[in-house]
Amino acid sequence: MAVPAFTFELCELPPAAEALRAEVRAFLRAELGDLPPVRRARSWGGWDREFSRKMGARGWIGMTWPKRYGGHERSALERYVVLEEMLAVGAPVSAHWVADRQSGPLLLRFGTEAQRQRFLPAIARGELAFAIGMSEPDSGSDLASIRTRAERAPGGYRVNGTKVWTSNAHRSDYMIALFRTHHDPAKKHEGLTQFLVDTKLPGITMSPIIDLRGSHHFNMVVFEDAFVPEDMRVGEEGAGWKQVTAELAFERSGPERYLSCFALLVELIREVGREPGERAAATVGRLIAHLATLRQMSLSVAGMIEAGRNPNLEAAVVKDLGTNFEQEIPEIVHALLGVEPTIDSGSDLQQALGYLTQNAPSFSLRGGTREILRGIIARGLGLR
Amino acid sequence: MNELRTLLGNVVTRLFTDRVTPDVLASVEKGQWPAALWDALEENGLTLPLVPEAKGGAGGTWGDAHVVIRATGRHAVPLPLAETIVAAWLLAESGLDVPAGPLTIAPVHHDERLRLSRAGDGWTLSGTAARVPWGRAARHVAVVAEAEARPHVALVAARDYRVTEDRNLALEPRDTLVFDGAPVSAVAPIGARVPPDAVWFYGALARSAQMAGGLEYLVGQATRYATERRQFGKPIGAFQAIQWQLAILGEQAAAAGTAAATAFSAAERGDPAFEIAVAKVRVGEAAGIGASIAHQVHGAIGFTYEHALQFTTRRLWSWRAEFGGEGWWAATLGRSIAARGADGLWPLLTAR
Numbered sequence: 001m002a003v004p005a006f007t008f009e010l011c012e013l014p015p016a017a018e019a020l021r022a023e024v025r026a027f028l029r030a031e032l033g034d035l036p037p038v039r040r041a042r043s044w045g046g047w048d049r050e051f052s053r054k055m056g057a058r059g060w061i062g063m064t065w066p067k068r069y070g071g072h073e074r075s076a077l078e079r080y081v082v083l084e085e086m087l088a089v090g091a092p093v094s095a096h097w098v099a100d101r102q103s104g105p106l107l108l109r110f111g112t113e114a115q116r117q118r119f120l121p122a123i124a125r126g127e128l129a130f131a132i133g134m135s136e137p138d139s140g141s142d143l144a145s146i147r148t149r150a151e152r153a154p155g156g157y158r159v160n161g162t163k164v165w166t167s168n169a170h171r172s173d174y175m176i177a178l179f180r181t182h183h184d185p186a187k188k189h190e191g192l193t194q195f196l197v198d199t200k201l202p203g204i205t206m207s208p209i210i211d212l213r214g215s216h217h218f219n220m221v222v223f224e225d226a227f228v229p230e231d232m233r234v235g236e237e238g239a240g241w242k243q244v245t246a247e248l249a250f251e252r253s254g255p256e257r258y259l260s261c262f263a264l265l266v267e268l269i270r271e272v273g274r275e276p277g278e279r280a281a282a283t284v285g286r287l288i289a290h291l292a293t294l295r296q297m298s299l300s301v302a303g304m305i306e307a308g309r310n311p312n313l314e315a316a317v318v319k320d321l322g323t324n325f326e327q328e329i330p331e332i333v334h335a336l337l338g339v340e341p342t343i344d345s346g347s348d349l350q351q352a353l354g355y356l357t358q359n360a361p362s363f364s365l366r367g368g369t370r371e372i373l374r375g376i377i378a379r380g381l382g383l384r
Numbered sequence: 385m386n387e388l389r390t391l392l393g394n395v396v397t398r399l400f401t402d403r404v405t406p407d408v409l410a411s412v413e414k415g416q417w418p419a420a421l422w423d424a425l426e427e428n429g430l431t432l433p434l435v436p437e438a439k440g441g442a443g444g445t446w447g448d449a450h451v452v453i454r455a456t457g458r459h460a461v462p463l464p465l466a467e468t469i470v471a472a473w474l475l476a477e478s479g480l481d482v483p484a485g486p487l488t489i490a491p492v493h494h495d496e497r498l499r500l501s502r503a504g505d506g507w508t509l510s511g512t513a514a515r516v517p518w519g520r521a522a523r524h525v526a527v528v529a530e531a532e533a534r535p536h537v538a539l540v541a542a543r544d545y546r547v548t549e550d551r552n553l554a555l556e557p558r559d560t561l562v563f564d565g566a567p568v569s570a571v572a573p574i575g576a577r578v579p580p581d582a583v584w585f586y587g588a589l590a591r592s593a594q595m596a597g598g599l600e601y602l603v604g605q606a607t608r609y610a611t612e613r614r615q616f617g618k619p620i621g622a623f624q625a626i627q628w629q630l631a632i633l634g635e636q637a638a639a640a641g642t643a644a645a646t647a648f649s650a651a652e653r654g655d656p657a658f659e660i661a662v663a664k665v666r667v668g669e670a671a672g673i674g675a676s677i678a679h680q681v682h683g684a685i686g687f688t689y690e691h692a693l694q695f696t697t698r699r700l701w702s703w704r705a706e707f708g709g710e711g712w713w714a715a716t717l718g719r720s721i722a723a724r725g726a727d728g729l730w731p732l733l734t735a736r
Contacts, residue, residue, distance in 0.1 A: 270726035285718030289665035378627035
């Protein structure tokens with residue numbers, strides 16, 4: 001008898017979550033009005049500190065955290081509803097997204113009491129933006145090979161090395177960075193430690209890395225004898241690998257992993273009209289079947305998180321299926337309509353297509369490449 | 385999952401693991417009716433999960449039926465169990481008694497119509513229904529037909545229709561039934577909770593769960609094979625190229641299982657048209673991908689009749705086309721989405 005390798009038990013949203021949905025929609029209508037589709041297509045990439053503070057005032061950041069840290073002690077499912085409503089309209093959530101999704105939960109789990117007191121309430125108010133310093137020039141998927149060193153110095157650590165692809169580091173307040181505190185070539189997963197790094201520290205130089213569209217969100221961050229105080233270390237020395245793995249599971253499990261092209265899908269439906277031909281109807285119907293199924297799978301993962309389980313494997317499954325789906329949408333729009341993708345001319349659909357066609361390659365790279373995810377899934381099947 | 389479902393799952397798994405062997409499957413394909421297996425299903429109360437206890441059933445829900453129907457797919461059960469479950473539900477929901485023995489449903493094509501007319505005190509049925517699953521093996525067929533301007537459910541005994549035998553790729557009977565003024569054993573206006581195209585929708589629902597079950601089997605079987613089969617000095621599952629394929633198979637099976645489970649949950653709630661369409665499209669696509677990967681991983685041995693893999697893959701190739709293929713359901717779904725307009729999509733999706 002085949003034992004199912006993954007468990008996706010259905011998760012129904014409780015009435016409290018649905019009541020919250022109406023509240024979120026009203027807020028978004030008032031705040032965003034008629035945001036054009038090409039802006040919505042940025043999905044969670046839009047940066048707006050003022051919007052983040054308004055979200056914080058509403059109690060929609062740090063929703064599941066304890067009240068004593070500025071959280072709101074709501075369920076993971078209520079949080080899910082807020083996230084999916086934000087993504088569905090392309091709200092500019094980038095300035096708090098990383099802190100809410102992974103930096104805050106990391107501090108809650110592994111941080112000191114002083115760190116929690118100091119950072120979590122400010123994150124929940126939407127006032128602190130975080131970046132993630134993991135990748136390096138010679139360490140991408142092979143994260144454990146990082147070389148940026150944090151060496152003991154009086155009262156803290158002296159850091160030397162280079163981080164790359166550090167999204168939004170240039171406009172973030174802090175970075176959660178992974179450094180090497182001990183070097184043993186035979187045990188590369190050991191000797192890694194996470195730190196809270198103030199992005200304004202002396203000894204840190206940032207330079208933009210311009211993406212293929214010509215826009216700046218990536219950075220190269222060079223550390224030259226940057227001093228990080230002892231009390232900014234997150235967790236024990238050498239516990240970094242375990243903590244990063246837990247953090248990446250938060251990063252992989254959300255609805256942002258299948259909704260990146262939702263704005264284009266909406267424009268596709270608008271374009272084919274209320275009475276589409278057979279081919280257009282079947283194309284749209286197939287995409288909806290995928291979308292509806294992914295949403296149920298993603299909800300199921302949220303349900304597992306709410307139940308205190310550890311759905312690492314299921315999160316990898318949803319992310320791989322989800323990013324494939326996202327990447328398919330610009331291809332399908334191109335195949336069906338054959339319109340030219342544009343930058344800032346032509347129709348809303350053409351502009352959304354132009355933006356997402358160029359952005360799509362990143363979907364299956366960020367947060368763990370497709371290849372890494374399939375390795376995780378193969379391990380879950382018992383093949384590794 | 386509740387206790388009843390866990391229990392039900394354990395019973396069907398044990399029963400099918402013990403009794404649905406490759407030898408049994410091969411003998412059914414040669415035309416043998418597996419009478420002992422059918423009797424065991426009836427004795428264990430697995431054939432009527434949706435019939436109220438007062439009428440001799442288990443008094444369960446679609447969620448309970450899902451456990452049984454999914455298992456018939458996982459084990460390639462060579463019997464009209466899914467068809468019996470749907471037929472019995474149609475009858476019971478319309479206030480009719482459910483006869484013992486295997487049942488089937490007709491017509492199974494969306495554009496096929498049978499004619500129900502009054503004849504003296506009773507009713508008769510006329511017309512032809514093609515590719516009726518297990519037509520020759522059923523003791524009765526439950527039919528949905530229009531009469532006096534409203535849909536009715538009618539029950540016709542096997543002795544009262546003519547059968548021309550045909551089969552699907554898995555050599556499951558798919559017969560043509562000819563009703564030539566056939567006397568109707570029982571008839572009633574269709575139940576209030578049953579849509580007029582119930583055979584088509586709930587047939588598609590059942591096939592979705594069966595395919596999801598078949599995909600679960602493929603994941604387990606292909607993974608096991610990849611850990612046993614050695615080439616180049618190691619198990620083929622140690623190669624990344626194979627691991628990648630099996631990861632995709634696992635993902636497709638997970639998506640299929642979720643889509644099918646969601647549709648059964650919607651059936652339990654009522655008004656499952658959207659979820660059934662989603663499931664038939666999503667699971668059908670997964671079936672094609674999954675069968676292809678499972679065969680590739682198995683190499684030549686999986687292409688033989690001797691290996692049991694084909695009992696499942698041949699079923700998947702037929703089931704995905706039965707009760708409407710992905711194209712039909714996708715176009716139907718797409719038209720309903722388009723009719724609501726682009727801005728209606730998100731409210732619809734989040735209301736389901």
